[in-house]
Each structure stands twice: as structure tokens, then as C-alpha cells.
Amino acid sequence: MDVTALSQPDRYPLSATYDPAWLLGLDMGPHPLWQLEDLLKDLDVRPGARVLDLGCGKGATSVFLARELDVDVVAFDLWVEEDELRSNLEAHGVADRVTAVNGDVRDLPFDDDEFDVIVSIDAFEYFGTDVRILPSVLRVLKPAGALGMTTPALRTDPYESSPPTYVTDVIGWEAAGWHAPDWWETHWRLSGLVDNITARMQEQGREDWVRWSRALGEDEDGPVISMLMADHDDQIGISIVSAQKKVKP
Numbered sequence: 001m002d003v004t005a006l007s008q009p010d011r012y013p014l015s016a017t018y019d020p021a022w023l024l025g026l027d028m029g030p031h032p033l034w035q036l037e038d039l040l041k042d043l044d045v046r047p048g049a050r051v052l053d054l055g056c057g058k059g060a061t062s063v064f065l066a067r068e069l070d071v072d073v074v075a076f077d078l079w080v081e082e083d084e085l086r087s088n089l090e091a092h093g094v095a096d097r098v099t100a101v102n103g104d105v106r107d108l109p110f111d112d113d114e115f116d117v118i119v120s121i122d123a124f125e126y127f128g129t130d131v132r133i134l135p136s137v138l139r140v141l142k143p144a145g146a147l148g149m150t151t152p153a154l155r156t157d158p159y160e161s162s163p164p165t166y167v168t169d170v171i172g173w174e175a176a177g178w179h180a181p182d183w184w185e186t187h188w189r190l191s192g193l194v195d196n197i198t199a200r201m202q203e204q205g206r207e208d209w210v211r212w213s214r215a216l217g218e219d220e221d222g223p224v225i226s227m228l229m230a231d232h233d234d235q236i237g238i239s240i241v242s243a244q245k246k247v248k249p
């Protein structure tokens with residue numbers, strides 16, 4: 001397993017301080033800390049803030065948020081059980097600042113306006129295309145609070161042109177949810193509930209995904225690396241989207 005390419009201190013200085021083997025052991029998708037560190041350039045997160053990590057998976061991003069930003073985090077996920085998540089948090093000495101909660105974004109067990117910031121890494125593609133989700137996520141965010149997410153994307157939106165076959169051969173129908181940044185900008189703007197939307201492709205998102213897959217030990221002719229290497233038009237990447245909840249909708 002070649003993990004040297006996972007140290008990119010010039011591009012991701014904070015992520016470079018984390019043990020790649022630890023991170024790979026929590027794998028649920030492309031390098032979550034690189035996505036988060038990039039997303040944070042668009043968000044104002046103050047020390048002491050209460051942050052919801054929505055779809056946190058096994059908790060790597062929640063550890064990062066607590067350690068790097070000195071915030072209190074709720075690590076929220078559907079597929080990963082609370083016990084597993086909690087033991088990952090305890091192993092990193094952040095259990096006093098991060099609370100593990102298992103649940104579904106469609107029924108968030110939190111008070112109105114409870115969080116200062118909501119982040120979500122590589123999870124919105126599973127639920128965020130439903131127009132009902134953004135209002136229910138924003139319910140638990142304070143007015144003027146920040147929401148930011150990253151999600152696999154196609155530069156030419158799937159609703160504009162059918163996804164390339166080298167993508168659908170691997171991803172199947174789920175590629176219809178790999179929306180381009182402009183699609184997310186429109187989707188969120190039409191809600192009428194957010195201001196200051198930014199939506200962009202992550203620079204080198206596809207190359208970063210290749211680095212991650214190689215570090216995981218996938219063969220060069222494995223499905224994900226083959227898909228990424230077939231992408232000569234640079235269609236595949238990561239959408240990075242953020243916005244601010246309106247004070248008065």
C-alpha cells in the first residue's frame with residue numbers, strides 16, 4: 001500500500017499531520033480530510049462553535065473538526081453505529097468534544113437553530129437531491145449559520161447530458177446524483193432559504209481520488225481507478241458547495 005501520495009502539505013497542510021493508515025482504515029470514499037480542508041476555505045467557523053457533521057461516516061472529519069478548529073461537534077450518521085463511531089472518537093481523544101449520534105437526515109433529532117455550522121462530506125448525493133432535505137437540514141441551523149458540503153460530481157451535469165458510460169458502468173443509476181456545482185447552486189437558490197451560495201469543482205478532485213484509491217491498494221485495472229483514468233475529459237470530480245441560512249426567509 002503506497003501512502004506517500006497522501007501527504008500533500010502544500011495543498012492540505014492540516015490534513016498532512018494525520019496518519020494516512022488511520023484514515024485509510026476509516027475509508028468510506030475519497031480522502032475526506034482533503035475535501036473538508038478545502039470546503040473550510042468557504043466557511044467561517046469560530047472556536048467554540050457547535051458543528052453538525054452530517055453523514056460523518058466513521059468519524060475522521062469529526063476528529064479533524066474538533067482538533068483543528070476547537071469546536072464542539074455532533075457526529076451524525078445513518079449507516080455507522082454509535083458504538084463504532086464513539087470508539088473511533090475515543091481513540092483520538094476527542095470524545096469530550098464530539099458526540100456520536102446515529103440517525104437519518106430525514107428525521108434530525110435536534111432542536112431548531114441548534115447549530116452554528118453544518119458540514120457534510122461525501123454524503124449529500126445520497127439524500128440532498130430531494131427538495132425536502134434542505135429545509136429540514138436548515139431547521140437545525142441558526143439564522144446566518146453556514147452550511148457546506150462536498151459530493152462526487154460530473155462537470156457536465158447528468159441532467160444536461162447523460163453521464164459517460166465509463167461512469168455508469170461502475171456507478172450505475174447513482175451517477176444521476178453526481179451533480180455539477182451549478183446544479184447545486186440552482187437547487188439551493190430555488191429553496192429561497194439561503195444566501196451567499198458558492199459552488200465550485202475541487203481543484204485536482206479527480207487526481208486526488210486516484211491518489212486515494214491507489215493508497216487503498218486498488219489495482220490499476222480495478223473499477224474505480226479504471227473509471228477515473230478513463231476520464232480524459234476531466235468530467236469527474238468533487239462539487240464543493242456552501243451557503244448561509246437566511247436570517248428571514
Ligand SMILES: C[S@@+](CC[C@H](N)C(=O)[O-])C[C@H]1O[C@@H](n2cnc3c(N)ncnc32)[C@H](O)[C@@H]1O
Pocket residue numbers: 026027028029030032054055056057058061076077078079080103104105106120121122123126127
Ligand atoms: C460515502 S459515505 C461518506 C462518509 C464520510 N463522510 C466520509 O467521507 O468518509 C456516505 C455517508 O452518508 C451517510 N448517509 C447516507 N444517507 C444518510 C441519511 N439518510 N442520513 C444520514 N446519513 C446518511 C452514510 O451513513 C455514510 O456514512
